[in-house]
Amino acid sequence: MDRYDAHTTEAKWQRVWEDERAFHVPNPEPGADRSRKKYVLEMLPYPSGTLHMGHVLVHTIGDVLARFHRRTGKLVLHPIGFDSFGLPAENEAIRRGGHPRDTVERNITHITREMKRMGWTFDWDRVLAAHTPEYYRWTQWLFLRLYDAGLAYRKPAPVKWCPQDQVVLANEQVHDGRCEYCGSEVVSKNLEQWFFKQTAYAQELLDDLDGLDWPERIKTMQRNWIGRSEGAEILFRIDELDVDIPVFTTRPDTLFGSTFFVLAPEHPLVAQLIDRSSNADELGDYVRRAGAKRGEERAAAEEKTGVFTGFFATNPVNEARIPIWVADYVLMDYGTGAIMAVPAHDERDREFAERYDLPIVTVIDDGEKLVDSAQFSSLPAEEAKRAIVDSLEQRGRGKQAISYRLRDWSFSRQRYWGSPIPIVYCEQCGEVPVPDEQLPVELPDLEDYRPRGIAPLAGADEWVRTTCPRCGGEGRREVETMDTFVDSSWYFLRYCDAHNDQAPFDKEIADWWCPVDQYIGGVDHTTMHLIYARFFMKALNDLGLVGFREPFQGFFTNGWVKLGGTKMSKSKGNVISPDELISTYGADSLRLYTLFMGPADGDMEWTDEGLEGMARFVRRLYRLVGEVAERPHTGDEPANELLRKSHETIARVTDDLGRRLSFNTAIAAVMELVNELSRAGAADPAARFAAETAVSVIQPYAPHVAEELWEHLGHSRLWEEPWPVADESQLQRETFELVVQVNGRVRDRFEVGIDLPEEELVALATASPRVQAHIEGATVRKTIVVPHKLVNFVTG
RNA sequence: GCCGAAGUGGCGGAAUUGGUAGACGCGCCGGACUCAAAAUCCGGUGCCCGAAAGGGCGUGUGGGUUCGAUUCCCACCUUCGGCACCA
Structure with a gap:
């Protein structure tokens, strides 16, 4: 048998799969059994020109799962598309010159070729790209549905503005006061902005986390992001203006200690x-x-x-007149933008009071009981919260209230490369939605699409000037475009019915495939994409467009590949090129090593030696299995250790892939089997079964070499072969290694029969000379026997 | 400051339900093959004492529960991530 040639073999099988459209999955017949479906999806990638290790990791995880589930008899939907609108694409085009469309389309062509070289089994018939009119037509259509429902609206808002990119950023795109994309310092600006009303679903976004199979830490991050606080809304009276001003507080029990009142500078009052x-x-x-x-x-x-301010507010609980201040430590976009300040029991209020010599009145003592609070004095604080709010409520001066940290999603962008927002402004009719039949509002080609402080589309006069869909008079188009997070909030629905030109998707088909069973992507999308998409599904469900309320039932977070202790990135210059690695070592080795480095949900340290070791394993597998394949097939499979090990490997890999999502340990299990096969030799009666097992269960990771070896073994089409099932009876051992401890320390270990009774085990253990040396002369006070494991003697 | 995750050989990591710590791989050491090297194959490899047999130590630190703890509890240290004037 020749030395394994990854290059030729991988090309050979990729061609077969491509020619056969082997991984295209048809949509179900109406009424088809849903228990067979499996939707495996990786987060929509930005089409950079070449593949990087992040892609390799996330898509290999997805592909291993897709290939595994396919062989367990599932109908697997495993699609791919491109997040081709947005800042990165536009910036790349500006940098390189030319139009963003040309850039992304060239990138898509190139990266598609590299993806195919990885052996990933995407259903290429369903591929989509956010920037194509066929796609964004439906992004616009969905926007209009949300608009009709009052879930998309416009309001003037102080926004984060990046002076470098000349663009409004979402809160989530600002880190440490800097733009996520270019790192420039962000400034504040007041502009009319489009928002999605995701706060309407705050409570549900919180509650529904409980039912999701997500990592607990991701759920915690979302819970903190949503930031539910229970408290009360209390009305303070301003007599001079004849108004009541509500404040939100989580501490109504401290109401008697409120000595001043603060409004945010932006407060309308x-x-x-x-x-x-x-x-x-x-x-x-x-x-x-x-x-x-x-x-x-x-x-x-x-x-x-x-x-x-010179004005005073009246504390509803004791009629005290307290001074009204304006201070910028109170934020307009949380609570009501106004607070009752209780310097004795709030650190921030205390700081302010001390600086401006305002009175500090203690109303809670060390025993967490109220003092100087009229009829509520001596009540425990927790009780007092309820009692005070109840009493306010009876007088119409307050009520229980819940406040969330979550804000509405600002989704308009003053950039060119995004979906136009299908709205026309008319002198007569105001804000008018573009009728469905006029969609898509196509993004016009611009000579100069660079950001200039106003939306680039504002300069496209001919495009902007239009007729009002309502009155037929003069109208002007909305010139801002949509955040790409809008595109990615529904793309998984489009995959289900990718060629539909009558609707974004057919509800029945989407309901059949969705929700996504296993979503895979980075933690960095926790508080943005993952919340937006969840909001979208709830809104779309309320609109009757989908039959479910959560988009992603399972979620697996992939970690980062690091080199020299730091995350690979172009700017750090520590990137490695997957495409080159494929050329040198083959896609199978790269796929295997990527998942073998460590747990895929944590960060992994890349070493070239490790990859070489994996290539060595692949060649070794090829040689050993080849040796087995060359021998005549005798057909007998006596129960021996190698057979048992084979079944154990099936059980372990099945559990690792099907339940634990533990990708590295599954590979280790196969390596153990291969080592055992190597020790036993090709002449072992169970060698053939062991070889077939190893090839079969490594196939999701190393599909090309596995297919080649499967053929050598006299079979065909491993990718369609049912996943092997471990024979329980073959898993049973006849003996086990009995561990003998004295006072919890291991003193001896030896093989004994599996069904020996306890007394026998104790007798054998006692008889051991090594054990004798430790219990001689001492009294054995207690003997613990763990079946199939150990005997422990406790001496006095 | 608040919330969360993690600390295991020279390195990446394994140990799934409290029961043999270090699977698997990298690296290193030794051997075989070779004129030689590479490749490949075989063996060894937690640390300390010991010629060996064997013994002691050992999962960030200190305590605790237990016959037995990487695993459970308490306190702390370090690293990483998220949030941060959120009333």
Whole structure:
């Protein structure tokens, strides 16, 4: 048998699969049995020009699972597409010159070729790209449905603005006050922005986490992000203005200790106060300066600052008149933008009170009981919360309330390379949605699409000028485009029915495949994509468009591949090229090693030696199995250790892939079997079964060499072969290694018969000279026997 | 500051339900083959004492529960990740 040639073999099988469209999965007949379906999906990749290790990891995980489930008899949907709109594509095009469409389409062509070289079994008949009119037509259509339902709306909002990219960023795209994409410092700007009302689903987004098979840490991150707080909303009266101002507090029990009142600088009431305040100049000046500051600047300020308005609010519980201040430590976008300050029991209020000499009144003692709180005094704090809110509620001055940290999703972008928002502004009719039959609103080609502080589309006069769909008069198109997270909030639905030109997808088909059974991707999408897509499904379900409310039932987070202790990245210059590695070692070795490095949900350290070792394993497998294949097939399979090991390997790999998602240990299990086969030799009566087993269960990882060897073994089409099932009876051992301990320390170990009674085990253990040496002269107070494991003597 | 995850040989890691710590691989050492090298194959490899037999130590640190703890409990240290004036 020749030395294994990965290059030729991989090309050979890839060609067969391609020619046969072997991994295309048809849509089900109406009423088909849903228990057979399995939707395996990796997060929509940005089409960079070449594959990087991140792609290799995430798609290999998906492919191993897809190939495994296919062989267990499942109908597996395993599609791929491209996140081809958005900043990275646009920036890449600007950098390289040319149009973003040309850039992404060239990239898609190239990366598709590399993906095929990896042997990944995508259903290429369902491929999609976010930037094509066939796709974004339906992104726009879905936007309109949300718009009709009042879930997409426009409001002026202070937004994060990246001066470098000339674009509004979502909160989630700002890290440490810097733009996620270019690293520039972000500033604040007030603009009309489009929002999706995801806060309407805050509670449900929180509650439904319980039913998801996600890593607990991801659920925790989402829970914190949603940030539910229970408390009360309490009305404070401002007599001079004849208004009631609500505040949110989690500590209604401290209400008697509220000695001042604070409004956020952006609070709508502040404008009125400025007009009537004797302190108007100072107040106006403060509000202006606060508005120019970034949130991070405000948070990082050494000392809290504020200005007294000259007005007073009335504490509803004791009629105390407390001064109203404006201070930028109170944020407009949490709670009601106004607080009752309780300096005795809130660190921030205390800091402010100390700086401005405001009174500090203690109302909770060390025993967590109320003091100086009228009829509530001496109540435990927890009880007092309820009692005070109840009493306020009876007088119409307050109520139980829940507040969330989650904000609505700002999805408009002042950039070119995204889906146009299908809205027309008309002098007569105002904001008018584009009728469905006029979709898609196509993105026009622009000579200059670079960001200039206003949306680039604003410069496309001919495109912007249109007729109002409602009155037929003059209208102007919305010039902002959609965040790419809108594209990725529904793409998994489109895969189900990728060629539908009447609707984004057929509900019955989508309901058959969805939800995604196993989603795979990075942790970094936890608080953005994963929340947005969940919100979308809930909204789409309420609109009757889908029959489920959660998009991803199972989620597996892939870690990072590191080199020299740091995450691989172009900027650090520590990247390795998967395409080159395929050329040198073959895709099978790369696939295997990527998953063998360590647990796939953690970070993994790359070493070239490790990959070489894996290539060595593949050649060794090829040689050993080849030796077995060359021998005549005798057909007898006596029960021996190698046979038992084969069945054990089947059981372990099946469990690792089917339940544990433990990819590295499954490979180790196959290696153990191959080692055992090597020791036993090709002449062993169980050698053939062992070889077939090893080839069969390594196939999801190393599909090419496995297919080749399967053929050598006289079979064909391993990718369609049913997954082997371990024979329970063959798993039973006749003997086991009895461990004998004295006081918990191992003193001897030897093989004994599997069904020896306890007394016999104890007798054998006692008889051991090594054990004797340790129990001689001592009294054995206690003897513990663990069946099939050990005997432990406890001496006194 | 708050929330979360993780600390095991020279290295990546395994140990799934409290029961043989270190599977599997890398590296290293020794051997076979070879004129030689590479490749390949075989064997060894936690640390300390010992010629060996054997003994002691050992899963971040300190305690605890238990016949027995990498696994459970308490306190702490370190690293990484998320959030951060959220009322």
